[in-house]
Structures are given as C-alpha cells and as structure tokens.
Amino acid sequence: MKKSFAAIASALVVTCSPAAFAATSMPSADPAVIAATKEMMASMKLRDVMMASLKQADQNMPAQIAASLNAMVDRDATLSAEKKAEMRKKFEKILPTANAQAHALLTDPSLVDEMLAEMVPLYAETYTLDEIHQLSAFYASPLGQKMLANMPTLMSRSMEITNRLMMPRMQKMMAQIAQSVTGNTGNTGNTGK
Numbered sequence: 001m002k003k004s005f006a007a008i009a010s011a012l013v014v015t016c017s018p019a020a021f022a023a024t025s026m027p028s029a030d031p032a033v034i035a036a037t038k039e040m041m042a043s044m045k046l047r048d049v050m051m052a053s054l055k056q057a058d059q060n061m062p063a064q065i066a067a068s069l070n071a072m073v074d075r076d077a078t079l080s081a082e083k084k085a086e087m088r089k090k091f092e093k094i095l096p097t098a099n100a101q102a103h104a105l106l107t108d109p110s111l112v113d114e115m116l117a118e119m120v121p122l123y124a125e126t127y128t129l130d131e132i133h134q135l136s137a138f139y140a141s142p143l144g145q146k147m148l149a150n151m152p153t154l155m156s157r158s159m160e161i162t163n164r165l166m167m168p169r170m171q172k173m174m175a176q177i178a179q180s181v182t183g184n185t186g187n188t189g190n191t192g193k
Contacts, residue, residue, distance in 0.1 A: 005007045029121050029124035029125045030124065030129065032129055033124040033127070033128070033129045033132060034120055034121065034124045036129055036132040036133060036136070037119055037120050037123045037124045037127075037132055038114045039136065040117065040123075040132055040135055040136040040139065041050055041072040041119070041120070041123075043136060043139055043140065044148055045148060046116065046138050047112055047116060047118075049148070049151045049155065050112050050115060050116070051112055052152035052155075052156075053152065053156065053159070054106045054107070054111070054112070055107075056152070056155075056156040056159065057106055057159065058102070058106040058107060060159070060160075060163070061099065061102040061103075061106065061154075062095070062099045062102070064163060065095065065098050065099065065102065066072055066091070066095060066168065067166060067167065068170065068171055068174070069091045069095075070088065070091070071168075072171055072174050072175055072178060073088060073091070075171065075172070075175045076175060076178065076179075078179075078182075
C-alpha cells in the first residue's frame, strides 16, 4: 500500500509540474528560425522565468501533496475513523520521501535545459522568421519588458488558479482509482465534483 501512495504522490508531482506540458519531439525547422528563436528566448530571459516558476512549484508542492493525500482519505466513506487515522500516519511517513522526490525533480537544472530544447522547435515551427523578429522587438519594448518582469508572478498566480480548480477533480479521480483497486464501492454513487 505504501508503494501505491508514493506512486500517486509522484504522479501528482509530474501532473502538476510545467514539465508535464513539454513537447516530446518535434520535426526539424528552418535553422535561421531556430537561431532567431534561441536569441528571442535569451532576450526574454525565459530560463529565469521557468526557473522562478519551478521554484514556486517546489515551494507549493509539499502542501499540495499532503492536501491531496488527506483529501483522498477524507473522501473514502468505506474507511472507519480508526482506519483514516492509520492511513494519515502512513502518509506522514511517506511524505518526506515524496516531497524529496518532488524537490529533486523541480530543482534539477537539466529539466529547464530539456524544456527549452523542446520548446525551440515548437516556436520555430509556429512562427516565421519575420514573426520571431517582431516578437523579439516586442520583448525589447517597454511593454514587453513589463510583461517579462511580471511573468513569474502571473505564472505563479495562474498555477495557483490551476491547482485550485484541478485539485478537487484530481482528488475525485484518485479516490475513484483507489476504489477500483481496493474494490471498495462505498462512494461510487457520488457524482458531484
């Protein structure tokens, strides 16, 4: 059982992290567009923005993992109060490991390198060379600089909104998965969010 909860916690980390949205492979694009894209990303300080976002996710993740696991226990109507307390004790024992795994994932410098490497072809295939130059000009403008300066805060607050809306749905899904694995059907009539 301990392994299954660690797997669930790990799945939450991967699902909620920005790396989950990185492309896996892209066809090759025009080398001039790729070069211009890399220059644009450097001028955007995209690496710094991504690092700040991952740092924020790293800070929020322990509370999110704990809340998700506790909500899963709370929603399982088949567990007695004694079993719920027992499950919480088990979660307390695995939380440091789950948090350490999440921290290692979110602070791995190679993660940003890989994400940026995957994003370059995405931008290069989405925009023409002229459009990349226009975007670069925008990011060099006062409004573009303001956007870049505000991006870490916007991304952090957007992640909070995303997590607030996603977590109840994730918890419900996890409870349904746990029920199907354990055979407990006490909550299957629950059709709410």
